[in-house]
Amino acid sequence: MASHTLSKLSPSTAPFSPSTGARLPRRPMLVSSLRLPNAWLGARDFSLRSMGLASRLPRPRPIIATVAFSLPTAKPERVSSGENVPRWSRKAIKSFAMGELEARKLKYPTTGTEALLMGLLIEGTSAAAKFLQANGITLFKVREESIKLNPKGDMYFFSPEHPPLTEDCQRVLDWAVDQKLKSADGGEITTSHLLLGIWSEVESPGHKILAALGFDDGKAKELKSQISEPEYDD
Incomplete structure (x- = not known):
């Protein structure tokens, strides 16, 4: 805290010169730190730095999701061959x-189809998410079922920034691309392709x-009939 100067002094408190009897100018008093009264401990300095605690405070480890412009594929030859792969x-x-x-968050070492399903519901505004919600499938229910199948990891385990995909999750992504190529209707690969890929x-x-x-298959067929509809940002 910046020092404060006490510049106003009472004349009666200024000292006298022993030789002339005249009052001498009083030097200003510098207050170097803020000391707050404490009823139990007296005056205490409440600066964390002065107590040596500033460097000991725990710093939370941030969890960051990096959004790429495309999704991983197990068929890199598509890109190298110049094939016109539809966009996501x-x-x-x-x-x-x-x-x-x-x-x-669940301390999983990999990203599986259950995590992809939860991702659809967390995003929440896509056609696939709305279809799931309309059929009573919510994020809470999916997370609960996921933990039954695959319990949370050890609390001291930290997943990598991009947990590697499981084989079935990678097949879901490639299935979505394949289905879009077969349709030849143009447009983008949507969340409905991802949901049908999981199924x-x-x-x-x-x-x-x-x-x-x-x-069930009936709901999958219903979703497939709507799959050609484009997804617009809200």
């Missing part, structure tokens, strides 16, 4: 990033969670 929608990319972040992986945790919460 912004909501699909955001859902994927939210799935990675959820995997890290196509029958042995994956994401499919098992969807089935446990009432999702």
Whole structure:
């Protein structure tokens, strides 16, 4: 805290010169620090730096989700061959990033189909998220089922910034690209492709969670009929 100068002094408190008897000018008093009264301990300096605690305070470790412009593929030859691969929608990319972040929160070493499913619901505004919510499938229910299948990791374990994809989760991404290429209708790969991709992986945790919460082939067919509709940012 900046020093404060006490410049106003009472004349009666100024000292006298022993030789002339005249009053001498009083030097200003400098207050170098703020000391607050304490009823139990007297005057105490409440500066964290003065108590040596500033460097001991715990610093929370931030969790950051990095959003890329595309999603991982197990078929890099597509890019090298110059094939016109359709783009992912912004909501699909955001859902994927939210799935990675959820995997890290749950202390999972990898990003699986269950994390991708939670990412869709965390994003919350896409066609796939709204379809799930309309059918009673919520983030709370999916997270609860996910922990039953795959309990939380050790509290002292820190997941990498980008937990590697499980094999079934990677197949979901490539399935979505393949289906979009087969349709030849232009446009982007949407969250509906991701959701149907999760459903196509029958042995994956994401499919098992969807089935446990009432999702079936009939609902998948209904979603597929709406898959050509573009996703616009709200």
